[in-house]
Amino acid sequence: MKRVILEVASNRPLTPLVYEMQLTGDTSAVTRPGGFVEISLDGLFLRRPISVCDFDDGRLTLVYKIVGKGTEQMAGLQVGTKIDVLTGLGNGFDTTLCHSHALLVGGGVGVPPLYRLTRNLIAEGKQVSVVLGFNTQAEIFYADEFRKVGAEVIVATADGSQGIKGFVTDAIRQTGIDFDYFYACGPLPMLKALSEATDKPGELSLEERMGCGFGICMGCSIQTASGAKRVCKEGPVFKKEDIIW
Ligand SMILES: Cc1cc2nc3c(=O)[nH]c(=O)nc-3n(C[C@H](O)[C@H](O)[C@H](O)COP(=O)(O)OP(=O)(O)OC[C@H]3O[C@@H](n4cnc5c(N)ncnc54)[C@H](O)[C@@H]3O)c2cc1C
Numbered sequence: 001m002k003r004v005i006l007e008v009a010s011n012r013p014l015t016p017l018v019y020e021m022q023l024t025g026d027t028s029a030v031t032r033p034g035g036f037v038e039i040s041l042d043g044l045f046l047r048r049p050i051s052v053c054d055f056d057d058g059r060l061t062l063v064y065k066i067v068g069k070g071t072e073q074m075a076g077l078q079v080g081t082k083i084d085v086l087t088g089l090g091n092g093f094d095t096t097l098c099h100s101h102a103l104l105v106g107g108g109v110g111v112p113p114l115y116r117l118t119r120n121l122i123a124e125g126k127q128v129s130v131v132l133g134f135n136t137q138a139e140i141f142y143a144d145e146f147r148k149v150g151a152e153v154i155v156a157t158a159d160g161s162q163g164i165k166g167f168v169t170d171a172i173r174q175t176g177i178d179f180d181y182f183y184a185c186g187p188l189p190m191l192k193a194l195s196e197a198t199d200k201p202g203e204l205s206l207e208e209r210m211g212c213g214f215g216i217c218m219g220c221s222i223q224t225a226s227g228a229k230r231v232c233k234e235g236p237v238f239k240k241e242d243i244i245w
Pocket of ligand 1: 036048049050051052063064065066067068069070071072109112113206207208209210236
């Protein structure tokens, strides 16, 4: 974990409520897809956790949805603003667990951490199919970004306004993707349905309200098949067989 001051290099809407923010500065602590950062915001006691969408030397990309005071404040941050960020948090995805063909499943703002994961898997010579689930066409983001880095992209919308009508599990069933390992991030009901729909192994990123974000306060502890675990420290990524639904 490293506390750094990063500068807002861009901050633009992808949809009416979802923004992409690029930050520049010392990103040396960010090393693995699936990790997160914690952002300190004016007047808010708790930092806000946001997954790392992508990172390269000195640049960090975050994608976030406005749901309350903190994320609303983030959307108003101007280019050049300096913010206090804890970087290098969480235990991310393990790309070595996939041998040849990965299925990546993201729902809503569960999509961002899958982007860097896709880049890493493809760099390792693996085939990547990404299923992105949204409520409606207007909420879709990053489908083209995934395509540009070489992933097969399947979009599902609950109302059928684009792609396959239904949930990500409907899209997986209909397309019959043949994969050896899956990685997923999104709302809990989606993760549960996905785990139940396949007997293949996988890793899932869980979201939990958290206090400190680095394992001290124990506020985000959950029971797993191998005992109590902190989502911020041992997670947010857990193996399918460890999760007690
Ligand atoms: C490890 C981790 C990674 C995350 N990555 C992302 C990301 O990449 N993009 C993104 O948009 N969001 C992400 N989130 C969720 C994000 O942290 C919350 O949406 C944010 O903290 C809300 O802050 P706020 O002040 O805007 O809203 P608040 O005013 O704190 O809350 C507004 C509403 O959002 C709900 N809410 C707030 N935090 C959470 C949470 N952690 N889980 C579920 N519901 C919550 C509250 O119950 C409330 O209804 C992540 C959360 C975690 C734990």
